[in-house]
Amino acid sequence: MTVLAVLRELRRGERRVGMVPSEIPKVTGAGLDVVVETGAGERAGFPDEAYADLDGVTVAASRREALQSAGIVVCVSPPAVKEADDLPERATLMCFLPPATNLDLIGRLRDRGITAFSFDLVPRSSRAQAMDALSSQASLAGYQGALLAAERLGRAVPMMMTAAGTIPPARVLVMGAGVAGLQAIATTRRLGAAVSAYDVRTEAAEEVRSLGATFVELALEAQKGEGGYAAEQSKEFLARQQELIADRVAQSDIVITTAAVPGRPAPRLVSTATVERMRAGSVIVDLAAASGGNCELTVDGEDVEHGAVVVIGAGDLPSQVATTASTLYARNVTNLIALVVHDGEVRPDFDDDIVAATCVTAGGVVRHAPTLQLLEGGGT
Numbered sequence: 389m390t391v392l393a394v395l396r397e398l399r400r401g402e403r404r405v406g407m408v409p410s411e412i413p414k415v416t417g418a419g420l421d422v423v424v425e426t427g428a429g430e431r432a433g434f435p436d437e438a439y440a441d442l443d444g445v446t447v448a449a450s451r452r453e454a455l456q457s458a459g460i461v462v463c464v465s466p467p468a469v470k471e472a473d474d475l476p477e478r479a480t481l482m483c484f485l486p487p488a489t490n491l492d493l494i495g496r497l498r499d500r501g502i503t504a505f506s507f508d509l510v511p512r513s514s515r516a517q518a519m520d521a522l523s524s525q526a527s528l529a530g531y532q533g534a535l536l537a538a539e540r541l542g543r544a545v546p547m548m549m550t551a552a553g554t555i556p557p558a559r560v561l562v563m564g565a566g567v568a569g570l571q572a573i574a575t576t577r578r579l580g581a582a583v584s585a586y587d588v589r590t591e592a593a594e595e596v597r598s599l600g601a602t603f604v605e606l607a608l609e610a611q612k613g614e615g616g617y618a619a620e621q622s623k624e625f626l627a628r629q630q631e632l633i634a635d636r637v638a639q640s641d642i643v644i645t646t647a648a649v650p651g652r653p654a655p656r657l658v659s660t661a662t663v664e665r666m667r668a669g670s671v672i673v674d675l676a677a678a679s680g681g682n683c684e685l686t687v688d689g690e691d692v693e694h695g696a697v698v699v700i701g702a703g704d705l706p707s708q709v710a711t712t713a714s715t716l717y718a719r720n721v722t723n724l725i726a727l728v729v730h731d732g733e734v735r736p737d738f739d740d741d742i743v744a745a746t747c748v749t750a751g752g753v754v755r756h757a758p759t760l761q762l763l764e765g766g767g768t
């Protein structure tokens with residue numbers, strides 16, 4: 389019987405876990421046994437006992453024990469390069485694994501004959517949505533980012549009609565109306581803010597309006613890329629964008645930035661000079677902090693106080709809602725398992741477009757063509 393091992397996350401600050409108790413019946417139903425490393429779910433609100441009580445599950449006292457007989461290994465962040473040697477040869481790995489920044493690890497996984505699936509590579513098709521962990525986590529980041537902004541703002545968010553008079557609602561600007569941005573819009577709207585949003589993709593306008601927010605039109609050409617993503621913008625475009633959006637930013641109490649172009653540094657949307665025009669007590673939450681930030685002042689994982697404005701470099705928001713984030717991630721995992729496990733064995737069908745796109749290494753070769761090119765270019 390193939391064993392699926394659930395590992396405890398080692399990355400600092402990571403609270404999520406790759407599999408939650410409520411999803412385990414689907415995993416065992418697919419013909420797999422489950423071994424959970426002790427403490428794996430603890431920081432996400434799932435103690436060992438919540439797993440141990442389930443049929444087909446063993447809690448292992450150590451990582452080594454959890455990995456011993458593993459045929460499939462599930463985690464959230466990719467293992468460190470040296471940890472790849474602890475994975476049983478020819479096992480299957482399922483986790484976030486951005487190829488461009490993990491070339492050494494991928495070389496090692498290839499050499500050990502590991503079949504590695506990366507949630508960073510799930511295609512943006514309707515059929516793949518159930519496995520789209522980037523989206524499930526981005527949605528939570530948008531929600532949590534909105535709450536963080538509201539909490540840090542030195543004023544109330546909704547319109548307050550009181551006997552002492554009326555206070556207008558806080559003004560929120562969301563930049564980047566993709567998965568995270570739309571959830572940030574929905575959340576700040578529910579809190580009662582007056583919300584406007586901007587995106588370089590014009591098709592985002594309809595989605596923004598459907599959530600009751602105003603779409604900001606700028607005199608700029610649309611920047612549509614492949615597969616629903618934005619295309620990388622030129623320096624000149626970004627300079628004009630910064631200039632055209634500056635008044636809007638300066639008038640906002642909360643600015644939530646989520647703009648990203650896959651595989652590229654985050655576009656710079658808000659300059660220091662514009663932050664200096666914002667009112668005292670205003671808040672910027674930058675969800676693109678981990679990839680360089682949309683605001684010039686952003687530092688990933690830190691709150692930067694610039695005058696009386698705080699710029700929050702919020703790179704790791706899903707971990708702050710680890711119970712929900714882990715539950716959604718585990719559903720993405722079980723849906724991938726349903727696609728590649730047949731009769732209790734991992735048997736990926738590489739003619740399936742989702743399997744082909746998501747698999748980075750298998751059978752001792754790198755299957756993901758752009759990664760192979762990078763590896764060959766780098767001589768690894």
Ligand SMILES: NC(=O)c1ccc[n+]([C@@H]2O[C@H](COP(=O)([O-])OP(=O)(O)OC[C@H]3O[C@@H](n4cnc5c(N)ncnc54)[C@H](O)[C@@H]3O)[C@@H](O)[C@H]2O)c1
Nearest residue numbers: 512513517523564565566567587588589616618647648655
């Ligand atoms: N399975 C599917 O069909 C599927 C799944 C997920 C997302 N999508 C679609 O893909 C799109 C983007 O998804 P995402 O949120 O993962 O993208 P993302 O995280 O790569 O980028 C976030 C947003 O930033 C925007 N952006 C980039 N540069 C910008 C700039 N200079 N100024 C303002 N905005 C800028 C992008 O257009 C995008 O909307 C959305 O339309 C989403 O609905 C489809």
